[in-house]
Amino acid sequence: MDQTAEFVRLWTQYHRDVERYVYSMIPRSVDAAEVVQVVSVKLWEKWENYDHERPFLPWAMRFAWLEILKWRQRLAREKLVFSDELLQQMHSTHEELDPVMEVRRKILSECLQKLNEEDRELVRLRYGRHGAIKEEADRTGKKMHVLYYALERIRVQLLNCIEQNTNREGIADA
Secondary structure, X not given: OOHHHHHHHHHHHHHHHHHHHHHHHOOOHHHHHHHHHHHHHHHHHOHHHOOOOOOHHHHHHHHHHHHHHHHHHHOOOOOOOOOHHHHHHHHHHHHHHHHHHHHHHHHHHHHHHHOXXXXXXXXXXXXXXXXXXXXXXXXXXXXXXXXXXXXXHHHHHHHHHHHHHHHHHOOOOO
């Protein structure tokens, strides 16, 4: 596989994980989005140094961590910046919980496949793009609150499915 295609495949597969991590560490979404963008550029710039025998996600997370620290240094005087200690604690917690969260994401994916097509589409609309639920309400003539009640029902169904499957997998407090 060509190197560019391999990078795009891996970044596409894992960028949401990197985003979640960065957004958990940076309080303002505009700053977090900027950091994620910088991370993607840095990863591409260093792509030729990537050891393809090692997992991509930890490599990408390391870049994210370093960019979060750089961001922190640039904005250290602002009141909305987390302390170094809190950032380190969040980073440590993330590293500790990441294997469990990866299993939960896999189980969530399996549980999503068990939903009917209409419910899956509603979830995709809600979490795929801002404002899509309003557009769906306008398109279908359904009231927005009806769609949000349906989403709540789906969330409960997914949560139950995840809990059942994590119990089956033997994951405690996942």
